[in-house]
Amino acid sequence: MKFQISKEPINIQQVIDQVVQREAGAITTFIGTVREITHGKKTLYLVYEAYESMAVKRLEQIGKEIEERWKGADVAIVHRVGKLDITDVAVVIAVSTPHRADAYEANRYAIERIKEIVPIWKKEHWEDGQEWIGNQLETVAYSKGEPEAKHLDE
Amino acid sequence: MKFQISKEPINIQQVIDQVVQREAGAITTFIGTVREITHGKKTLYLVYEAYESMAVKRLEQIGKEIEERWKGADVAIVHRVGKLDITDVAVVIAVSTPHRADAYEANRYAIERIKEIVPIWKKEHWEDGQEWIGNQLETVAYSKGEPEAKHLDE
Amino acid sequence: MNKLLFFAHLKDEAGAETLSIDVSGKTIAELKTIVSEQHGLTKIDSVMTAINEEFAEDDDIIQQGDTIAFIPPVSGG
Amino acid sequence: MNKLLFFAHLKDEAGAETLSIDVSGKTIAELKTIVSEQHGLTKIDSVMTAINEEFAEDDDIIQQGDTIAFIPPVSGG
Numbered sequence: 001m002k003f004q005i006s007k008e009p010i011n012i013q014q015v016i017d018q019v020v021q022r023e024a025g026a027i028t029t030f031i032g033t034v035r036e037i038t039h040g041k042k043t044l045y046l047v048y049e050a051y052e053s054m055a056v057k058r059l060e061q062i063g064k065e066i067e068e069r070w071k072g073a074d075v076a077i078v079h080r081v082g083k084l085d086i087t088d089v090a091v092v093i094a095v096s097t098p099h100r101a102d103a104y105e106a107n108r109y110a111i112e113r114i115k116e117i118v119p120i121w122k123k124e125h126w127e128d129g130q131e132w133i134g135n136q137l138e139t140v141a142y143s144k145g146e147p148e149a150k151h152l153d154e
Numbered sequence: 155m156k157f158q159i160s161k162e163p164i165n166i167q168q169v170i171d172q173v174v175q176r177e178a179g180a181i182t183t184f185i186g187t188v189r190e191i192t193h194g195k196k197t198l199y200l201v202y203e204a205y206e207s208m209a210v211k212r213l214e215q216i217g218k219e220i221e222e223r224w225k226g227a228d229v230a231i232v233h234r235v236g237k238l239d240i241t242d243v244a245v246v247i248a249v250s251t252p253h254r255a256d257a258y259e260a261n262r263y264a265i266e267r268i269k270e271i272v273p274i275w276k277k278e279h280w281e282d283g284q285e286w287i288g289n290q291l292e293t294v295a296y297s298k299g300e301p302e303a304k305h306l307d308e
Numbered sequence: 309m310n311k312l313l314f315f316a317h318l319k320d321e322a323g324a325e326t327l328s329i330d331v332s333g334k335t336i337a338e339l340k341t342i343v344s345e346q347h348g349l350t351k352i353d354s355v356m357t358a359i360n361e362e363f364a365e366d367d368d369i370i371q372q373g374d375t376i377a378f379i380p381p382v383s384g385g
Numbered sequence: 386m387n388k389l390l391f392f393a394h395l396k397d398e399a400g401a402e403t404l405s406i407d408v409s410g411k412t413i414a415e416l417k418t419i420v421s422e423q424h425g426l427t428k429i430d431s432v433m434t435a436i437n438e439e440f441a442e443d444d445d446i447i448q449q450g451d452t453i454a455f456i457p458p459v460s461g462g
Binding site for chain 2: 390393439440454456
């Protein structure tokens with residue numbers, strides 16, 4: 001189960017364990033956590049929702065894209081859904097590669113692609129309201145291709 | 155104890171826990187693992203040795219450099235010493251930052267600096283011999299400054 | 309019959325998570341007009357669609373039994 | 386007195402991990418010549434040194450009680 005949507009807290013070590021390989025000299029992880037302040041506004045908590053069956057397929061697709069682009073890469077991704085408090089872990093991406101430069105690059109590629117093609121949404125809850133967050137861009141069905149440079153770095 | 159040399163296996167989650175912060179939206183980790191094949195040669199195991207007291211100081215220095223360069227960054231680094239088998243974890247670097255681009259960049263900076271200024275050495279053991287590995291470069295006491303672009307990406 | 313799926317704010321706008329409706333033979337573009345007019349979906353141009361969990365284009369034609377999802381700009385990660 | 390520390394292959398070459406010797410007043414460059422000639426250290430030019438756990442330069446002068454470490458190219462990570 002290298003690509004999962006999880007209703008339970010993510011066990012980071014278990015995600016890492018899935019990409020351990022004798023050919024790897026480097027494993028990078030990206031851990032997305034719930035930040036308290038965004039654009040000066042205080043978040044109380046988030047709720048993540050996913051189109052689960054499709055989200056898993058798109059995570060698998062990202063894994064395949066990475067294995068094609070970075071030789072010897074191995075990838076595992078788990079995204080959490082449900083209510084998350086500040087500092088809770090929303091997503092864990094683990095990538096192993098023979099050499100370290102690739103592990104950083106391929107990992108970065110994974111998070112950018114997640115923010116483009118994986119059907120997961122977050123609803124921010126503030127003291128004075130709540131809102132579903134979109135990427136605020138004109139979005140088309142870019143099921144292939146590079147992450148867009150203009151993509152927001154939130 | 156955010157900067158350590160450890161004789162015992164590294165608990166990755168504990169390293170991550172030290173950089174969790176309410177202001178962070180991203181945590182990256184770099185996990186250096188013992189690779190079986192390097193330059194076509196099969197490694198049986200490695201032995202890491204450190205000038206421990208100085209190594210801890212240099213890790214702390216790297217942490218300070220990062221906190222100065224990347225606003226809001228928090229860093230923890232643990233390097234293992236002793237005998238390590240294939241796939242064993244040699245080093246764990248955890249960096250948290252408000253936004254993800256910084257978490258990748260600062261983490262990459264940390265591993266490059268470790269390979270420049272932290273007095274730790276590995277001895278590779280092969281079927282037909284053993285050797286202490288150096289960076290194979292003309293090396294000066296670059297106690298400050300940028301990682302050198304020419305540095306080998308091993 | 310076809311099954312329509314609504315997510316995030318679209319679910320709130322449509323007042324439903326799923327909808328059963330026969331739209332086979334129509335294009336995605338035609339279906340977008342329908343859900344926009346009859347089910348109050350706004351900003352439909354920025355909404356992606358998927359047929360059977362694969363991203364679809366506006367001129368794709370819906371088949372009998374297809375599940376169509378309306379996917380607002382995603383915000384995972 | 387001063388304490389010299391040898392690591393990695395330098396430890397093998399010097400045949401010792403530590404050495405007690407009085408070299409106060411000498412520069413690092415002078416000490417490098419001494420250990421190179423008297424203790425068989427090779428490739429001394431690519432060896433960094435530290436005085437009391439801080440990297441030192443060739444013209445730094447050694448003080449009474451200083452600990453000097455000979456640091457071959459590092460290979461951690």
